[in-house]
Amino acid sequence: MRHPRAATFAAALLLLLAACEREQRRFAEIAPSSSRPPDSRPSVVNPYEENAWAVSEGQRLYTWFNCRGCHAMGGGGMGPALMDDAWIYGAEPQAVFTSIAEGRPNGMPAFGQKLPAQQVWQLVAYVRSLGALTRKDVRPGRTDTMQARPAPVMTTPATPVQRP
Ligand code: HEC
Numbered sequence: 001m002r003h004p005r006a007a008t009f010a011a012a013l014l015l016l017l018a019a020c021e022r023e024q025r026r027f028a029e030i031a032p033s034s035s036r037p038p039d040s041r042p043s044v045v046n047p048y049e050e051n052a053w054a055v056s057e058g059q060r061l062y063t064w065f066n067c068r069g070c071h072a073m074g075g076g077g078m079g080p081a082l083m084d085d086a087w088i089y090g091a092e093p094q095a096v097f098t099s100i101a102e103g104r105p106n107g108m109p110a111f112g113q114k115l116p117a118q119q120v121w122q123l124v125a126y127v128r129s130l131g132a133l134t135r136k137d138v139r140p141g142r143t144d145t146m147q148a149r150p151a152p153v154m155t156t157p158a159t160p161v162q163r164p
Contacts (some may be wrong), residue, residue, distance in 0.1 A: 010110050021050055022050065022051060022052050022135075022138055023052060023053070024053065025053045026051070026053075026054070032156050033150055036150065044053050044092075044093050044094040044097075046093040046097075046124055048121050048122050048124070048125040049124075049125045049128065049129075049134045049138065050138060051125075051138065052138045052140075053142060054122045055126050056099065056140055057140055058122035058123045058124070058125050058127070059127075059143070061119055061126070062127075065114070065115070070093055070107075070108075073143070073149060074108050074130035075149065078107070079107065081152055082127050082130050083131050083149070083155070083158075085131065085158035085159055085161055086161060087106060087162055087163070088162075088163060089162075091128065091131065091133060091160035093124050096124045097121065100112075100120050100123055100124065100127075111123075126140075129152045130152055131158045131160070132140050132152065132155035132156060132158055133157070134151060137153075139152035139153040139155070140152050155158075
């Protein structure tokens with residue numbers, strides 16, 4: 001090769017660029033879907049699950065939109081727990097998206113009219129991080145409140161089961 005140094009530099013740069021995904025802050029982005037994804041499609045990928053900033057935005061929205069009022073910090077209250085392995089409507093990103101955007105019949109309000117799809121996907125990423133269903137290095141390392149449970153980064157992965 002004529003420029004071995006240049007090649008090494010280019011390779012290092014590529015590696016660096018690839019490593020930055022977790023830390024990227026994408027302020028304008030087209031969400032994976034701007035409408036309701038069908039529950040039957042298992043392959044919807046939520047790019048926010050790879051991005052620490054988006055997950056912490058989801059964490060902020062979780063408090064702002066008072067998800068805590070019903071689900072507490074994930075352990076559940078009047079609404080079901082979101083950090084355990086039992087899911088009524090499914091743990092897949094698109095099922096969680098539908099739960100949040102359209103609401104569910106037994107008391108889950110619809111947030112689709114209040115939030116753009118992008119922020120619903122950030123909530124999806126955060127909710128799934130509560131059950132350790134997302135990449136560990138992207139899960140929030142701390143919360144701004146008293147911690148009643150270990151931070152999501154400390155959680156062991158759950159195996160989701162769907163109950164009737
Ligand atoms: C007024 C209380 C209330 C609020 C506020 C609320 N939820 Fe819920 N949520 C519920 C209830 C009750 C259910 C169960 C609904 C059912 O069984 O049909 C539920 C279900 C869910 C589910 C589906 C869980 C499963 O097991 O499949 C998700 C995900 C969820 N909520 C997320 C959120 C998020 C995120 C927010 C905030 C943006 C939020 N909820 C705000 C009461 C609430």
